[in-house]
Amino acid sequence: MSHPKTPHVVDARFMEPPEPFVKTMEMLDTLKDGEKMLLLLYREPHPLYKVLKQNGHAYESELMPDGTYEILIWP
Amino acid sequence: MQALLSFENTPPFAAPLRFFVTAPLFAVLAGLLLLLEGPALFASRWMPATLAATHLMTVGFMLQVMLGALIQILPVVAGANLKRPLLIATVLHLGLSIGALLLAGGFYLGQPLLLSAAALLLGATVLVFLVATTLALIGVPSTSPTIRGLKLALCGLFGVVALGAVMAFALAHGWALPLPVLTDLHAGWGLGGWAGVLLAAIAYVVVPMFQLTPGYPARPSWWFPLAMLTLLLLWSAAVFFDLNALIRLCQGLAAIVGIAFAGLTLRLQQQRRRARADATYHYWQLGLTASIFALLMLLTAALWPAASNFAGWTLLFGILLVGGGFLPFIVGMLYKIVPFLAWTHLQNQGQAKVPAPSMNKILADTDMQRQMIAYAAALVLLLAAVFFPDWLARPAGLGFALASGWLWLNLFGAIRRYRQFGRDIQLKLAAKLAGNK
Numbered sequence: 090m091s092h093p094k095t096p097h098v099v100d101a102r103f104m105e106p107p108e109p110f111v112k113t114m115e116m117l118d119t120l121k122d123g124e125k126m127l128l129l130l131y132r133e134p135h136p137l138y139k140v141l142k143q144n145g146h147a148y149e150s151e152l153m154p155d156g157t158y159e160i161l162i163w164p
Numbered sequence: 165m166q167a168l169l170s171f172e173n174t175p176p177f178a179a180p181l182r183f184f185v186t187a188p189l190f191a192v193l194a195g196l197l198l199l200l201e202g203p204a205l206f207a208s209r210w211m212p213a214t215l216a217a218t219h220l221m222t223v224g225f226m227l228q229v230m231l232g233a234l235i236q237i238l239p240v241v242a243g244a245n246l247k248r249p250l251l252i253a254t255v256l257h258l259g260l261s262i263g264a265l266l267l268a269g270g271f272y273l274g275q276p277l278l279l280s281a282a283a284l285l286l287g288a289t290v291l292v293f294l295v296a297t298t299l300a301l302i303g304v305p306s307t308s309p310t311i312r313g314l315k316l317a318l319c320g321l322f323g324v325v326a327l328g329a330v331m332a333f334a335l336a337h338g339w340a341l342p343l344p345v346l347t348d349l350h351a352g353w354g355l356g357g358w359a360g361v362l363l364a365a366i367a368y369v370v371v372p373m374f375q376l377t378p379g380y381p382a383r384p385s386w387w388f389p390l391a392m393l394t395l396l397l398l399w400s401a402a403v404f405f406d407l408n409a410l411i412r413l414c415q416g417l418a419a420i421v422g423i424a425f426a427g428l429t430l431r432l433q434q435q436r437r438r439a440r441a442d443a444t445y446h447y448w449q450l451g452l453t454a455s456i457f458a459l460l461m462l463l464t465a466a467l468w469p470a471a472s473n474f475a476g477w478t479l480l481f482g483i484l485l486v487g488g489g490f491l492p493f494i495v496g497m498l499y500k501i502v503p504f505l506a507w508t509h510l511q512n513q514g515q516a517k518v519p520a521p522s523m524n525k526i527l528a529d530t531d532m533q534r535q536m537i538a539y540a541a542a543l544v545l546l547l548a549a550v551f552f553p554d555w556l557a558r559p560a561g562l563g564f565a566l567a568s569g570w571l572w573l574n575l576f577g578a579i580r581r582y583r584q585f586g587r588d589i590q591l592k593l594a595a596k597l598a599g600n601k
Contacts (some may be wrong), residue, residue, distance in 0.1 A: 103437045106504075129380030131372035133308045135243035152308065156372075156379025158468050 094161055099125040102157065110137055117162065119144070127164040133158055165400035175235055175249035177509050181579060182257045183232020183319055184498055190224025190264060191491070195542075197272070202561075203553035209478045217271040221486055222354060223286065229494050230362060231256050233295055233501065234314075241369050244310045252296050259289025267332070276336035282334035290325045294318060309385035313365025316389040320357025323396065327353060341402075345411070345509035349403050351482075352524025356418050357396045359490055361389045364425055366497070374500045375445055377432040379484040385430065391421050416466030419459040424454045426459070443532035447496030450540060454488025476550040483546050487564075495539070497573060502528040508581040510589060514568045521585050527578040535574055539567040 090097045101122055109117030109130055116126050128134070133150060141148050141162060148162045170338035194217045198205050201213040207212065235253055237246045246252055263286035270278030297318060306312040325349040334341045368380045395418045398439045402410035430452050433445065465472040472478065503523040542563035549556035 092341070102372075105375065105376065131241075132241070132369045133310070136240055138243060150307065152382050154386065155384050156368075156381050158308075 092127050092129075092159075094159065095125045095127050097122070097124060098129065099126065100129045102129050102131050109134065109141075111135060113162070114140075117164070118163060125161055128158075128160040128162060130158050130160065131156055134160070174254070175239075175246070175524075178504060179249045179253040180232040180236040180505070181502075183228050183254065183260075183570065184502060185579065186257065186261055187225045187228040187232075187573055188559065188568045188575065190220045190228065191568035192565045193224065193268070194220040195561045195563070195568055198561025199558050199565060200561075201557075203557045204259055205561075206476065206479060206550060206553035206557055209482070211272050212274055214479075216268040217473050218482065219271065219484075220264060220268045221491070223260065223267060224361060226490055226494060228257075228260050228264070228484075229587065230359070231260065233366075233497070234297065234362075237366070237503070238297065238300060238314075241366065242304055244297075244304050246296050246300045254362060256289055256293055259285055259292070263289055270336075271333070272487070278329055279336040280387060281330045283329040287325060287329045290321060293324060299527045308368075309380070309382065309389070310365045310368045313361055313368070313389040317358055317362035317365055319360050319393060320353055320359075320396070323400075324354035333505065341497050345403050346382075348415075349400060352399055352415070352418065353396055354519070355485060355490070356392050356422065359561065360422060360425075363490070364388050364479045367429060368496060370500070371432060371448075375433060375448075376437040380428065380432065384424070388421060388425050391403075391416060395421065404514075406513070410467045412469065416463050418461040419466065422459045423456055423463075426455045442446050442499075442529055443536050444496040444500050446536055447492040447499070450488055450536075450543075451489045451492035451496065454484050454492070454543075455490075458484035458489060478569065480547065483543075483550065487543055487546055492539070495536075498571075498575065499527065499532045502578050506578060508587055510582065514589050514593065517596050518589045526581055526585070527574060531574050531577070533568065535570045538563075538570055542567040 097116060097120065099109070099112045104112070109128065113126070113128050120126055123156060128137075139146065146162055146164055148160055150158055150160045152158055186495055186504075191267055196211055197217050197220065197597070205211060205213045205217060209218075220394065232253070235246060235249050235256075238246060263282050266278050266285060269275065270280075270282050301315060301318075304311060306315065327346065330348060331343060333339065334343065348519050363438070364385075367505035371377055371381045385596045389485070395414045399411055399414035402408075402414060429448070433448065433452075436445070438445075458481050461471075465477070465481075506526045507520050507523045510526075513522055542560065545560035545563045549560040
């Protein structure tokens with residue numbers, strides 16, 4: 090799945106926890122320098138944010154009209 | 165990976181659990197009170213036993229679970245961490261449990277001293293909670309409708325408890341206050357401003373997460389909590405200035421806002437991707453349907469006040485909204501939260517070397533479904549008892565006590581199995597580590 094913001098997308102909107110978390114961490118491991126990934130979710134993943142901060146990642150979250158949070162993450 | 169999954173700041177399991185296993189006992193007490201008092205409890209909403217039973221349900225059960233769950237989920241849904249969660253849990257749990265008993269006792273026995281003590285204790289307990297959560301939420305920007313909803317729900321909690329305390333003192337000391345109008349307002353703040361807004365704020369996260377539905381659309385999610393709080397402020401002003409038409413307008417609009425939220429949630433549930441309908445799904449279907457009927461009653465009374473003159477109107481409304489709506493929502497969520505938390509803690513104990521048993525082994529869906537059927541039967545009896553109190557009041561009380569006792573058994577059983585699995589995992593882990601040496 091691709092997205093205008095980046096080709097690296099985890100669409101976790103119909104996944105049960107902890108799958109969104111696991112899939113995101115897996116994709117982050119595969120990113121090359123300068124690449125970003127996008128996580129799609131119907132909630133703000135605060136526990137993930139915390140881990141991202143601890144690991145030195147940056148992220149940006151945007152709530153879309155349909156209730157999807159688009160979370161752009163980069164190393 | 166496993167280390168990353170064990171969020172260090174997650175409060176210990178013991179913090180929320182004590183609330184969850186105490187709450188059903190208050191529902192049992194309410195059922196037993198009905199069994200003891202029988203038809204007298206259905207004579208009017210102002211009967212001492214009726215007021216006692218109502219507060220056993222709302223303070224003893226609802227507030228108990230809501231505060232306990234918030235201690236647990238504030239970090240997850242808002243990224244806000246309470247400082248010293250275990251200490252706060254201990255204080256809140258004691259304050260709420262004793263406070264609910266004092267309050268129910270004060271109403272039932274007509275004891276001014278008990279009422280005053282309950283108002284002081286519950287007021288102080290909720291104040292501790294409000295200070296702790298405000299400190300945790302200060303500096304947390306409202307980036308989601310959930311966070312804004314939580315902040316507004318806390319205002320609702322302040323409103324209901326402040327009004328409740330003033331009314332308890334008024335009752336105890338004979339202050340001249342318009343108690344019937346204030347009681348409606350108190351119920352509005354409690355069920356709309358606190359419980360309703362909190363429910364919505366949490367539903368935005370847990371309905372899509374646990375039932376695999378689409379998300380709540382952003383715009384109504386932002387507006388619902390704000391609309392409800394604004395209506396309650398307006399309703400309060402209308403009470404202060406004695407504007408009866410405005411009171412009715414606010415009640416009617418609050419009903420419409422609530423129906424819109426319940427209708428939207430029903431629509432989302434119809435689009436769920438989870439193939440099997442579990443106990444939580446059924447509990448929520450029951451809760452949403454009963455709430456819509458209750459709110460239609462509120463709307464009818466706002467448009468046509470004479471409707472509420474029918475005997476049993478307010479009792480029917482209260483049973484539908486609290487017993488049919490909020491309790492099923494709360495039990496439905498408990499049935500997800502308790503096995504999920506137990507599983508997470510077991511997963512962490514296994515340190516990725518020993519897997520945790522499935523959630524169904526911690527609390528079997530069949531056990532939850534059976535309890536739910538018992539609860540639904542008790543609810544039908546309660547509703548029918550409004551019309552045939554002489555025949556059905558006592559059976560309804562017994563049924564409600566049994567269904568609530570069954571809930572306690574289910575939750576307690578889950579905790580017992582969680583401890584057993586924990587011991588097994590420790591043994592297996594020790595054996596594995598010894599084998600690796």
